[in-house]
Amino acid sequence: MSIETREARQPWILLSPALAAVALLLFVPLMFIVVYSFWLRTATGADQVGFYLDNWNEALTDPFYRDILISTLRIAAITTIVCAIMGYPSAYFIARSRGNKAILLLLLMLPFWISYIIRTMSWINILGVSGAFNSLLLSLGIISEPIQMLYNEATVILGLVHFLLPFMILNIYVSLDGIDTNLEDAANSLGATKWEAFLQVTLPLSLPGLAAGGLLCFVLGAGTYITPLVLGGPRDAMFANLVFEAIITQLNWPLGSALSLMLLAVLGALVMIYNRYLGMAQLMKGLG
Amino acid sequence: MTKKMDNTTRYERLRERYMNGDIDRRGFLGLIGAAGLAYGVQTPFAKYAHAATDQVRFDGWGGVVSEAFRKHAFDPYTEKTGIAVVDGTFGGGDEYLSRVKASQPGEYNIAHLSGVFDYARYHGLELTSELNEDNIPNLEFVIPKLVDVFRGVTDGKLSCVPYDYxxxxxxxxxxxxxxxxxxxxxxxxxxxxxxxxxxxxxxxxxxxxxxxxxxxxxxxxxxxxxxxxxxxxxxxxxxxxxxxxxxxxxxxxxxxxxxxxxxxxxxxxxxxxxxxxxxxxxxxxxxxGWQECLFVIKGSPMEACEELLNFMLAPETSIAVAEGQNYPPALDPTKVELGGKIPTLPAFDPTGTLSGLTFAKPDYxxxxxxxxxxxxxxxxxxx
Incomplete structure (x- = not known):
């Protein structure tokens, strides 16, 4: 075997464990889901094997699924915008702080040490009728009766922001941390104010990080079902809740498979558009 | 001392029934002979079957109910039979059915299910087994109405024992x-x-x-x-x-x-x-109104499961679990003394007829x- 051939094979040999894992744990299960989506659920809940387009027809033409999908994308978009608005100043502060950067980053990571479900449920103790916020307002005499703050779309978005904000901050931080601060000084020396230097130098250079954080927040937000289940009211369901209901409550795995593939296709298209214009490199940096 | 549900135990049970007068001498000897024949035929393969039954999986609602089961049924059962009980939990019947549907036969064994409609649903999915009621003598303490409704679904046979309502x-x-x-x-x-x-x-x-x-x-x-x-x-x-x-x-x-x-x-x-x-x-x-049952899923080691069900149906276990979860046990109050707390629980029927409760019709x-x-x-x- 020539040296060239050996060198050409080496990356594949090194990659083979990872490729095998991806194939077995992602590609093969995904293929199962694709196959399932063409089966049918019988009246008893058993699956009827075959090639039927009924589930796809229902998923793609029924306005019920379309409306919930649009509502899901809207909630994910609002969450992403709120995360960006709240996350940018925090990331900027961390990136520009001198001595305590490590502590600030550690504080940012702290919520990940607690279960996501517990973090979500903690809002019940904060915003509930007898929760901390209402108790404070009552004790200060600002209100005479507790305010109903929970179980609506706003609390779903609040829960999602709570969950996703660290992802946004980390991505923006990575981007800001890579910008040479001398560039801002150079802009200032050329007559720009601090605000102008930020708007014309720092912000454009940090946009890839903002976009990467936005993509992560959007994709994760659009795929969640726990938050609306815990903090939402009767109507505040997201698309993943429909998948959960089809598979768990209705035992309709074929329809659930079609719905999950539909969500995957929408979010996948979004990732591809992002990759086409911005590339995945920034996202990898943020995740790393 | 540990004691498995083996042929010796079966013989002891049969002998006990004979001594109690439940079967006559001819029947006793006939069953011994049949057992000997069956043993001779299946012995080469028996060791594989026995080796597989070193544990039984039970899935329930968790919390105080699991604790009561562990204390009053699982630990004594393991002590007597040497078979471990793996104790799992689920959040709801629908979720559990999805897990069972995705599993291999024998992976899940006994579940604490709600409602006769769930029982019928499992039957519709061909997940029911067939219990040998002779191995569950404590079934005689259960309210007959609760048992009959399950029999109606599975052609007179049982794949579960009623447990509470x-x-x-x-x-x-x-x-x-x-x-x-x-x-x-x-x-x-x-x-x-x-x-x-x-x-x-x-x-x-x-x-x-x-x-x-x-x-x-x-x-x-x-x-x-x-x-x-x-x-x-x-x-x-x-x-x-x-x-x-x-x-x-x-x-x-x-x-x-x-x-x-x-x-x-x-x-x-x-x-x-x-x-x-x-x-x-x-x-x-x-x-x-509803009732819960202990359901044995198709593909489970039947004798080991029947033995465990018998432990779980024992009045002391049923009463302890009922007091823990605040639901009356399926035990017939006219046959078993249920203690002080159970008669105070909501829905409790002292007559054992359950005539005051409306249950969901499974077919409907x-x-x-x-x-x-x-x-x-x-x-x-x-x-």
Missing amino acids: GTTGLAYNRKYVSDDQMQEIGAKILIDENLKGKIGGWSDWRTRMWYAALQTGQDPNGVTDEEAAWDAVRAHRDLALKYWTSGAELMSLLAEEEIYVTEGWSGRIYALQEQGHDIGYMDPPNGF WNGHEADWSKTFGRVQKGY
Whole structure:
């Protein structure tokens, strides 16, 4: 075997464990889901094997699924915008702080040490009728009766922001941390104010990080079902809740498979558009 | 000392039945002979079967119930038979069925299931097994009505043993809703506009339709005007603050006064009352009665499971579990002394006839399952 051939094979040999894992744990299960989506659920809940387009027809033409999908994308978009608005100043502060950067980053990571479900449920103790916020307002005499703050779309978005904000901050931080601060000084020396230097130098250079954080927040937000289940009211369901209901409550795995593939296709298209214009490199940096 | 459910144990049981006069001498000797023949035929393969039954998996609702099972049934069972009990939990019957559907035969063995309709659903999916009732002598203590309804589903055979029963009735905060008001309004309290934003409800399509039937003056086991019932479900949805999805969430919403009225599980409401909350509980006429069972899934090691069921049905175990979970046991009060607490539990029937409870007809509810569960999914989201 020539040296060239050996060198050409080496990356594949090194990659083979990872490729095998991806194939077995992602590609093969995904293929199962694709196959399932063409089966049918019988009246008893058993699956009827075959090639039927009924589930796809229902998923793609029924306005019920379309409306919930649009509502899901809207909630994910609002969450992403709120995360960006709240996350940018925090990331900027961390990136520009001198001595305590490590502590600030550690504080940012702290919520990940607690279960996501517990973090979500903690809002019940904060915003509930007898929760901390209402108790404070009552004790200060600002209100005479507790305010109903929970179980609506706003609390779903609040829960999602709570969950996703660290992802946004980390991505923006990575981007800001890579910008040479001398560039801002150079802009200032050329007559720009601090605000102008930020708007014309720092912000454009940090946009890839903002976009990467936005993509992560959007994709994760659009795929969640726990938050609306815990903090939402009767109507505040997201698309993943429909998948959960089809598979768990209705035992309709074929329809659930079609719905999950539909969500995957929408979010996948979004990732591809992002990759086409911005590339995945920034996202990898943020995740790393 | 450990003792497996082996041939020696079987012989001892048979001998005990013979000594008690349950079978005659001819029958006893005939069975011994048949057992010898069977043993001779199957011995080369028996070691493989025995080797496979070193553990039984049980799945239930967790919490105090699991603790009571562990203490009163699983540990003594393991001590006697040497077979370990792997104790798993689930959040709901639907979720568990999905797990079973995705599993290999024999992976899941015994489950603490709700409702006869679940039993019928498992039967429809060909997941039922066939119990040898001779191996479960404690079955004789169980209320016959509870057993018969399961037999009706599986052609006289059993794939489960009944274990406890309860109701899904109306729970209300007495600070805001009086007992008299409840007696007067009944199930319609859940669609009372004066309580808008303070009403809760279980996100279970059966319960929603059952109460919608009551609210529209229909028989829950024979809804004739479906549209009126769905309108009642919609009315409840528009007035409700939240659909709860677990017993813990139900208790939290009531205890924290997020909601003042909801339907609730009798045992959970009793637990709230025990904690000192002034929560009332009422079963309206035709209120939702149900029973739970210990179900053996097809592909399980039957003898080991039957032995475990016998441990779990033993009066001391059943009573301890019932006191832990606040649901009356399936034991017949005319045959077994149930102690002091159980007669005070909601839904308890001292006669053992359960004539005051209305149970869901499995054929009727399972016949509507595919359609109604899907429709409720849509109605719930504003459609």
